[in-house]
Amino acid sequence: MQISDSQQVNIFSDDLRQLHFAELCNALYERELHSLSQKKFNNISLLQRQIGGLKHHIKRAAYNLLQHQSPLEVDVHNASWQAKQAANCPAKLNETDKTELWFQRPIALGVCAAVYVNELGLEHIELDSIDRIELQTGKIHLNKFGWFTLNGLPENPQSAAQQTQFQLLKPAKNLMLAACCGHSWNHKGRGQPRLLSLRELLLSFSINWKTFR
Incomplete structure (x- = not known):
């Protein structure tokens, strides 16, 4: 039986996607298992639950990386996002009064947020999620980083x-x-990009690149 040119393209495309999916899964498994090996667990059941959930979360992450519709590129070998890095950390241009106006407007819980982190002069921007907003008291709570005032402090x-x-x-x-790309900066300028945790990678798929809400 002869296969048409269009069918051949589809077959090769499917094979390539399967190969990329497998590469992404392998990279994510290596990263997460290494991360788990560095943590201290007082409760073995917590470790068991985290390992048990890896298969589901990693397949979801790999699938979303292949299906992405965003201004980012995908590095299949490292299971990471790629984009041109700025010479200096763009968070330094952030203005607290504009931040406060932004968070005073309606925002859905669970939306992805960005947090500037400066640790001994090493700078990066990290993804987190909003899980509580108290406009009456002027506070907003992030899942990892905790409470901030509406102006971002x-x-x-x-x-x-x-x-x-x-x-x-x-x-x-x-x-x-x-x-999303794990860009980092130090006193010399651009630093080595950090690999996102699986949690951050999953958060990146929820970003609305038009409204960020």
């Missing part, structure tokens, strides 16, 4: 002695690109 003021500084950012394309 931590609820508990950070002292100069603290090693790590955080700030919730008004979302923008350049900030979310940097967060």
Whole structure:
């Protein structure tokens, strides 16, 4: 039986997608197993639950990376997002008054947010999710980083002695690109990109690149 040119293209395309899916899964498994091996677990059942959920989350992440519709490119070998990195951290251009106006408007719970992190001069932007908003008290709570005021500053003021500084950012394309790609900066300029955790990678799929809401 002869196969038409269009059928051959589809077959090759499907084979390539399967290969890319397998590569993505392998990269994600290696990354997550290494991450789990570095953690200390007081409760073995917690470790068992995390390992048990890996198959589902990794397949979901690999599928979404292949199906992505965003301004980002995919590095199949590292299971990561790719985009051009700015010379300096774009979070430094963030203005607290504009951040406050942004978060005063209606925002759905669970939406992806960006947090500027400065640890001993090493800077990056990290993805988190909003799980509580209190407009009456002017506070917003993130799943990982905790409470911030609506202007993006931590609820508990950070002292100069603290090693790590955080700030919730008004979302923008350049900030979310940097967060998704793991871009980092140091005193010399661009640093080595960090690999996103599986949680952050899954969060990146929920970003609405038009409205960020």
